[in-house]
Every structure is written in C-alpha cells, then in structure tokens.
Amino acid sequence: xxxxxxxxxxxxxxxxxxxxxxxxxxxxxxxxxxxxxxxxxxxxxxxxxxxxxxxxxxxxxxxxxxxxxxxxxxxxxxxxxxxxxxxxxxxxxxxxxxxxxxxxxxxxxxxxxxxxxxxxxxxxxxxxxxxxxxxxxxxxxxxxxxxxxxxxxxxxxxxxxxxxxxxxxxxxxxxxxxxxxxxxxxxxxxxxxxxxxxxxxxxxxxxxxxxxxxxxxxxxxxxxxxxxxxxxxxxxxxxxxxxxxxxxxxxxxxxxxxxxxxxxxxxxxxxxxxxxxxxxxxxxxxxxxxxxxxxxxxxxxxxxxxxxxxxxxxxxxxxxxxx
Amino acid sequence: xxxxxxxxxxxxxxxxxxxxxxxxxxxxxxxxxxxxxxxxxxxxxxxxxxxxxxxxxxxxxxxxxxxxxxxxxxxxxxxxxxxxxxxxxxxxxxxxxxxxxxxxxxxxxxxxxxxxxxxxxxxxxxxxxxxxxxxxxxxxxxxxxxxxxxxxxxxxxxxxxxxxxxxxxxxxxxxxxxxxxxxxxxxxxxxxxxxxxxxxxxxxxxxxxxxxxxxxxxxxxxxxxxxxxxxxxxxxxxxxxxxxxxxxxxxxxxxxxxxxxxxxxxxxxxxxxxxxxxxxxxxxxxxxxxxxxxxx
Numbered sequence: 237x238x239x240x241x242x243x244x245x246x247x248x249x250x251x252x253x254x255x256x257x258x259x260x261x262x263x264x265x266x267x268x269x270x271x272x273x274x275x276x277x278x279x280x281x282x283x284x285x286x287x288x289x290x291x292x293x294x295x296x297x298x299x300x301x302x303x304x305x306x307x308x309x310x311x312x313x314x315x316x317x318x319x320x321x322x323x324x325x326x327x328x329x330x331x332x333x334x335x336x337x338x339x340x341x342x343x344x345x346x347x348x349x350x351x352x353x354x355x356x357x358x359x360x361x362x363x364x365x366x367x368x369x370x371x372x373x374x375x376x377x378x379x380x381x382x383x384x385x386x387x388x389x390x391x392x393x394x395x396x397x398x399x400x401x402x403x404x405x406x407x408x409x410x411x412x413x414x415x416x417x418x419x420x421x422x423x424x425x426x427x428x429x430x431x432x433x434x435x436x437x438x439x440x441x442x443x444x445x446x447x448x449x450x451x452x453x454x455x456x457x458x459x460x461x462x463x464x465x466x467x468x469x470x471x472x473x474x475x476x477x478x479x480x481x482x483x484x485x486x487x488x489x490x491x492x493x494x495x496x497x498x499x500x501x502x503x504x505x506x507x508x509x510x511x512x513x514x515x516x517x518x519x520x521x522x523x524x525x526x527x528x529x530x531x532x533x534x535x536x537x538x539x540x541x542x543x544x545x546x547x548x549x550x551x552x553x554x555x556x557x558x559x
Numbered sequence: 560x561x562x563x564x565x566x567x568x569x570x571x572x573x574x575x576x577x578x579x580x581x582x583x584x585x586x587x588x589x590x591x592x593x594x595x596x597x598x599x600x601x602x603x604x605x606x607x608x609x610x611x612x613x614x615x616x617x618x619x620x621x622x623x624x625x626x627x628x629x630x631x632x633x634x635x636x637x638x639x640x641x642x643x644x645x646x647x648x649x650x651x652x653x654x655x656x657x658x659x660x661x662x663x664x665x666x667x668x669x670x671x672x673x674x675x676x677x678x679x680x681x682x683x684x685x686x687x688x689x690x691x692x693x694x695x696x697x698x699x700x701x702x703x704x705x706x707x708x709x710x711x712x713x714x715x716x717x718x719x720x721x722x723x724x725x726x727x728x729x730x731x732x733x734x735x736x737x738x739x740x741x742x743x744x745x746x747x748x749x750x751x752x753x754x755x756x757x758x759x760x761x762x763x764x765x766x767x768x769x770x771x772x773x774x775x776x777x778x779x780x781x782x783x784x785x786x787x788x789x790x791x792x793x794x795x796x797x798x799x800x801x802x803x804x805x806x807x808x809x810x811x812x813x814x815x816x817x818x819x820x821x822x823x824x825x826x827x828x829x830x831x832x833x834x835x836x837x838x839x840x841x842x843x844x845x846x847x848x849x850x851x852x853x854x855x
Binding site for chain 1: 564568569572573574575576577626685686688689690691693694697699700701702704705706708709711712713716717784785787788791792795796799800807808811812814815818820823824826827830831834835837838
C-alpha cells in the first residue's frame with residue numbers, strides 16, 4: 237500500500253478523509269441518540285456539530301472523487317454520496333423532529349418495507365408481474381411485428397412514421413380512464429394502457445433499425461443471392477438489435493409509469509399505483525415511500541437485465557463492444 | 560440518398576393513414592355500441608322490433624353514453640364546450656387546457672433553468688460529476704412520476720395550493736432529461752477548441768458563454784422536446800387527486816366518475832392537441848435560436 241509510506245498521495249488523503257468522516261458521523265449519531273433520551277431535548281446546540289459533520293462528509297466525497305486509475309473509484313464515489321444523503325436525511329429528520337407526513341426517516345421507510353412486505357409483494361405482483369409485464373411484452377412485440385410487416389410497404393411507412401413519432405408528444409397515459417371503462421378495474425385495463433404507450437416507440441425504433449444495414453453489406457447479401465427473408469434474418473434484423481434494445485429499455489420505464497398512473501384512475505384494492513395514491517390520501521407516507529422504493533428498484537433491475545440481455549444477443553455489435 | 564419527397568409523396572400516405580384511422584374509429588363505434596343500442600335505445604324507438612340496419616348505425620353513432628363515441632360526437636362536444644361558454648367558465652374546455660398549460664409552462668421554464676445550471680455545475684466540478692451525475696442518469700430508469708402524490712401531500716401540508724404543486728411536479732420531470740443532455744452538450748467541444756480558448760486567455764466564464772453553451776444547444780433542444788411532453792404528463796397527473804377543480808387531468812377524472820365518455824374523449828383530444836402545440840412551440844424556439852446562432 238502506497239499511502240502507508242507516503243501520507244500525501246491522493247489515495248491516502250481519501251482514505252484518511254473517509255475514516256475521519258465515518259467515525260465522526262458515527263459519534264454524532266450516538267450523540268443525537270443520547271441527547272434525545274433527555275427530557276429537555278433541544279436540537280439547536282447540535283446544529284454546529286451537524287454542520288461540521290456535513291463539511292467533513294463533503295470533503296470525503298471530494299477526496300474520493302479526485303482519485304484516478306481504477307474504474308470502481310467512480311462507483312464508490314456515487315455510492316458514498318448516496319450513503320451520505322441517507323445519513324443526513326435520517327439525522328436531520330430525527331434531530332429537527334420533522335413530521336412523518338412531510339418526510340419520513342429512511343429507517344421508518346425500511347421498517348415499513350419489512351412490516352408491510354406482504355402488502356407490497358401483492359402490489360408488485362398485481363402491477364409489475366401482470367399489467368407491466370404483459371403490456372410491455374405485447375406492446376413491444378406488436379410494435380416490432382408491425383415494423384417488420386410494413387418494411388416492404390414504403391407508402392405505409394411514410395404514412396405511419398410521422399404519426400408514430402408525434403405520439404411521443406401526446407400524453408398517452410390519459411387514455412387510462414377509457415381503458416378502465418372498457419376493460420374494468422382489474423389489471424387488463426392497465427396492460428392496455430401500457431400496450432398503447434410502448435407500441436409506438438418500438439415501431440419507430442424497428443423502422444429505424446431496419447434501415448441501419450449499410451450499403452456494402454446489403455450488396456454482399458445480394459451477391460450471395462440471398463432473398464428478402466434471408467437478408468432480413470441474417471443481416472438487417474441483427475443490425476437493428478441496438479435500436480430495438482434501446483426501445484425495450486425506454487419502454488420498460490414507460491410501462492412502469494403507465495401502469496402506476498393508470499391505477500390512479502381506478503383499480504382493485506391492490507397495486508403499486510393504488511397503494512401510492514390511497515396511502516398518500518391517508519397521510520401514511522411511510523408505505524407510500526415503500527411502494528416507490530419497490531417501483532424504483534424494479535425499474536433499475538429491469539434496465540440492468542435488459543443491458544445484460546443486449547450484451548448476450550448483440551455481443552458482436554460495435555456499440556456493445558465499445559462498452 | 561433519394562431525392563427529397565414531393566408534397567404529395569409526403570402527405571398522401573399520412574392522409575391515407577389518418578383516413579384509415581377515422582374509418583376504423585367509426586367501425587369500432589358501431590361495433591362497440593351495438594349491444595347497448597339494441598338493448599337500451601332501439602326498443603324505445605321501435606317497440607315492435609322492426610328496426611333496420613341503417614336505424615342501428617344511426618343510433619350507435621349518436622348515443623348519449625356510448626362505449627366509444629363517434630368522431631363527430633367528440634368534435635361536436637369539443638366545439639360546443641369551447642364556443643358556447645365564456646373562456647373563464649369552468650365548463651369551457653379551453654379554460655382547463657389553459658390551467659394545465661400554465662402549470663406545465665411554469666414547471667418547464669423552472670426545470671430547464673435548474674437543469675442547465677446544475678449541468679454547468681457538474682461540468683465544472685469533478686466532485687459533482689462523480690457523485691451526483693450517476694444518480695441523475697440512473698433516475699431515468701425509475702418511474703419518478705410516482706413521487707407526484709408525495710410532492711402534492713408535502714406542498715399541501717406546507718400550505719401551497721394552485722399552480723405551485725403542479726408546476727413543481729412538472730419541474731422535476733423536466734429537470735432530469737435537460738440535465739443529462741446539457742452535461743453531454745457542454746462537454747461536446749473538442750479538445751482543440753478548448754485549447755484555443757485557453758491560448759486566448761479566456762476565463763472559464765468566457766469559455767462557457769462563447770464555446771460551451773453554443774455547442775450545447777443542439778443537445779439542449781431535443782431534450783426540451785422530451786421535457787415538455789414529460790412536464791405535461793406531470794401536470795395532468797398532479798390534477799388527479801380529488802380536490803383539483805380545474806385542468807385537463809381533473810376533467811378526465813370527473814368524466815370517468817360520471818361515466819361521461821364523450822367528455823373524456825374531448826379532454827383526451829384536447830390534451831393531445833395541447834401536447835402537439837407545446838412541442839411545436841419548442842420547435843419554433845429551436846429554429847429561432849439556431850438561426851440567430853448561424854447568422855452571428
């Protein structure tokens with residue numbers, strides 16, 4: 237270890253700031269905890285130490301951000317920053333006795349996640365496993381199928397493409413009340429909203445992706461006497477993969493938003509969107525935040541899974557290899 | 560590439576597709592309203608059941624509470640609700656569209672300013688770049704719109720009402736895409752250009768105004784189009800909780816409470832038109848700014 241010999245390297249400074257800030261933060265945590273036990277608890281004397289901890293925490297992030305050389309330094313910096321946000325959120329809320337309605341402490345949200353786990357799991361199954369997954373697969377699949385189907389009809393392409401691009405400016409999620417009327421309160425109405433929201437991005441991406449094959453490759457296929465279907469399968473669809481995957485990723489987020497917002501318009505007494513809107517109306521903010529944590533984790537995991545899948549499927553593509 | 564498309568080559572396909580959508584809509588209206596018409600309307604007008612197909616079609620296209628209202632019903636409702644009432648009446652749909660547009664625009668302007676300022680800070684600070692930017696990028700994969708009810712509750716209990724909570728939600732939805740695009744854009748200048756600024760002994764501020772900001776504009780405007788669409792959705796969702804009296808989102812919700820299908824459809828059509836108008840406004844701004852930039 238270099239910093240043991242030379243205490244002035246950036247790495248040594250970062251490690252020093254990290255240790256100092258973490259131990260100070262732990263000491264301050266203990267201080268807040270004991271001070272709160274006393275009957276005449278006053279937050280004001282603790283503000284100055286809080287600012288000191290804030291300063292050294294900022295310093296630790298700064299020192300860590302200054303490091304170069306290892307790829308995980310960047311991840312560690314972001315993680316440390318997130319940790320500090322959670323810490324000051326927790327300490328600030330406890331110290332100033334912020335009402336739970338305004339901002340529940342992270343520990344309270346965590347407690348809610350554990351206590352009401354069965355409720356949230358039911359909501360997850362209702363919203364994600366049924367509405368989002370079915371809607372996302374159907375909408376993306378239909379968009380892809382229509383894109384491939386009208387590949388040989390330039391007239392239809394020229395007619396559909398401008399309209400499909402325009403739909404990105406339209407608040408499509410507003411069809412939710414109509415879908416609730418048509419398909420009832422259960423999950424199919426939410427899946428229908430998701431289908432509508434995910435169809436157009438995939439259609440636009442498929443049409444763009446099918447144009448991505450270069451002239452040279454197309455002519456090579458022609459010299460091989462490859463027909464339309466063969467060229468589509470072996471050249472043009474593989475070349476379209478990055479476009480299709482980016483639409484799948486965009487659609488994953490859109491599908492979550494669509495299903496959750498559609499539940500604001502009416503749903504059975506289960507579902508993430510239902511949980512968020514009713515518990516917010518009942519001022520039970522711990523559970524609302526819990527549902528949002530579930531939705532956020534779902535979105536990030538879905539994105540990460542799609543990135544992994546793209547690496548498997550389109551491993552040969554320059555856009556994947558360059559990462 | 561091929562020669563640029565002629566007028567008819569460009570618009571004929573679009574017109575055909577639009578006509579096909581209209582025809583499908585009418586066919587759908589007849590098909591979906593058929594059961595209701597046979598059950599509820601036709602027995603009253605033809606008690607002995609001697610109605611013809613043309614009776615059925617005309618009834619399905621003019622029902623009071625259709626499953627799917629016909630396009631002309633929606634158009635008539637849009638027309639009557641925008642012309643028959645004064646502009647400041649809550650029965651006028653344009654009034655609701657203006658309420659939604661106002662909170663969208665306020666949120667959009669604030670969110671864009673915030674995004675640009677934060678992007679400038681991120682570009683100039685390694686700490687922010689390493690610590691904050693990954694979180695902002697990751698937030699793109701998360702349904703941040705779900706926080707809207709929380710924002711409403713917090714701002715409501717702090718005593719804010721009216722435009723402020725809706726604009727706040729529109730603002731934070733606009734803010735994320737603008738920040739990410741602006742960070743990319745402010746970093747777009749080539750090394751040789753930044754070095755040129757350096758040899759001119761330009762300050763960081765001068766380099767920002769003369770080099771970084773102009774080269775970021777092509778990145779900014781596409782993100783603005785994304786942002787205003789997201790802001791509109793945010794403003795409409797913010798109007799959903801009971802208590803919101805005005806706005807297109809509130810109209811959608813009251814329409815679904817009272818089973819007023821035609822009302823829902825006209826609110827839906829008007830929100831689509833509002834989205835298009837806002838995007839066109841951003842596009843016009845883009846042309847204006849970029850043309851001035853080229854002339855200078």
